[in-house]
Amino acid sequence: MSLIARLLVMCCMSLLSLASLAAPVNGLYQVREAVLGQQAVEREQVLRQALDTLVMRLSGDPAALENPAVIALREKPQRLISQYAYDGNMLVVDFDPATSMQALRDAGLPLWGADRPAVLVWWLNESARGSLLVGDTQESSALLRRAAQHRGLPVRVPLADLSEQWVGTPSALSGKNLSALRDASARYAADVLLTVYARQARGSQWQAHWRLWHGEQLLQGQVAGANPAVLNDAVLLAVQQALAPLFVVRPGGEEVLTLVVSNVDLPRYAELERLLEPFAPRLLRADGKVLTYRLKASAEQLRAQLALARLQELPAAAVQGDGVMEARASVLRFH
Incomplete structure (x- = not known):
């Protein structure tokens, strides 16, 4: 069977049974921004704001908004837009x-693909x-989910039933001992764990x-917001910027790699x-259940991306001859 024929069979079968462990972000390229009216001047401003949101979703880098090419795109964002419409005040x-x-x-x-770590939020x-x-x-x-969608992150929210109320306490969420939270989180099968302890300060201000x-790595910070909706968005923006460097592909920092994945079912x-899309992959060979790709990536970012699908790396000593004649590194x- 030819390579093209094999791919067609695999694509068709994958539509019948796709059990993805990673979390693809739905609507990654759709942005919702609030508006006060439908005046042309304000519409152009909101379209530019929507582009800024998309740039942050795909790069996770605030400095990207100062890129000269992005500044030029902001002058005529319609070049990248397929359609827009009003939905109430959005x-x-x-x-x-x-x-x-x-x-x-x-x-x-730097670019981040649609498959992203699922974030369980306490x-x-x-x-x-x-x-x-x-x-x-x-x-x-609902506020949390809207903020997550706005920032391009797949989130999961615990049930917060009686047993979890006993676990989700201020001391547990702000302490270093996560054993109880990890046990309670196991049933949600998330990739990273986010804890947020929010307090209402004076007036309507929240902190x-x-x-x-992420595994044993801890990233943390503090944000403030004028109301709960603003606070939710500020937290998810901070998390987006914290996670992105672990997964984005930075031009110039990559190398040409050969990736061999065995035991690939349909x-x-x-x-x-989807996982390999940010690395511009080229499929070289499909031999039974073994796929061989050529792509550009840093080895560590590729490992982080494949970990989202629970793929396991084979140690060099365990590799049998597979016909890939490349430098082992x-x-x-x-x-």
Whole structure:
């Protein structure tokens, strides 16, 4: 069977049974921004703001907004927009994925693909009315989900049932001992753990201390917001900027690598294509359940990306001959 024929079979079968462990972001290229009216001047301003949001989603780098090529794109963002429409007081802007990605690549920006680590959020609000752990079915979770969508992050929210209320305490969320939280988090199968302890300060002002655990690595910070909606967006923006450097592909920092993935079943093929998209992969060979790719990436970023799908790296000593004639340092093998 030819390579093209094999790929067609794999694509068709993957549509029937796709069990992805990574979390693709739906609507990554659709941005919703608030507007006061539909005047042309304000619309142009909001379109530029929508482009800024997209640039941050795809790069995670605030410095990207100062890139001369991005500044030029902001003058006529319509070149990247396929359509936009009003939805109440929101302007919904759909950017063309291929055109947008290519324009940002040409600008030399670091880029982050659509498959991103699933973030389990333990969020505790404390106000004069008491403490409340945000749960999946509570109204307060809607603010969190909107902020996550705005910042391009896939989030999961715990049920916050009675047993979890005992776990999600201020001391647990702000302490270094995560054993109880990790145990309670196991059933949600997330890639990273985010804890947020938010307190209402004077008036309507809110402050939050967030802690992000990626494996044993801890990233943390503090943000403030004029109201809960602004606070949610500020926290998710900070988390976006903290996670992005672990996964974005920075031009010039990559090398040409050969990736060999064994034991690839049909449902895994489409997932693998999404995961590798930021690295401009080229499939060299499909030999049974073994796929061989050529791509540009740093080895560590490629490892981080493949970890989202729970792929395991094969140690060099365990590798049997697979016909890949490359310097061992430039070949990574996973199964």
